Amino acid sequence: MNLTNAINERFSCTKYLAREISNECLNKILRAGIRAPNAGNLQSFRFVVVNDEKIKEKITSACLDQRWMMQAPIFIVVCSDIKTLKEYYPARHKIYAVQDTSLAAQNMMLAAFSLNIKSCFIGSFDEKSMKRALNLKDNLEPYCVITFGYSKESKITRRKSLDIFIIK
């Protein structure tokens, strides 16, 4: 699948099949994540790959109990090593952490889509519960969770007309 198709056809998937994702595919997805542009090439994004049902349950609960998440065989929690970023960018580290992790997330979702693996970006979660669920060290902050899995769902999420987005 070419990149333009992946960009145009990706959608937020909330219905998954029980089919596992191979390590080979998972590796390709993670490698796409680390290819993302990132502040100063500090590569401060960190990924927690979760397939343990009990930990998935805790994450789902931290994500305001979005029950559909549990269908997905794999979650990746995209984190930032905020301490390293702060050392280099004392004034800009917070926004850079958001930017770094979001770019890595989109790379992973597009790479997954090209492998016929669907995903959904989840930004609404309780940070304290998420950190507790993952036993995250103090230098790490979670920024989003992405669910990944095979699916029969197919959707086109509409966008407004391009003109609206262009400020003249």
Ligand SMILES: Cc1cc2nc3c(=O)[nH]c(=O)nc-3n(C[C@H](O)[C@H](O)[C@H](O)COP(=O)(O)O)c2cc1C
């Ligand atoms: C910052 C952010 C937070 C989001 N949080 C959630 C979420 O908590 N649950 C969910 O189902 N989708 C979530 N989404 C996915 C959006 O709902 C989705 O991207 C949007 O409706 C457009 O649909 P599409 O991804 O299918 O194009 C989030 C997306 C972003 C960028």
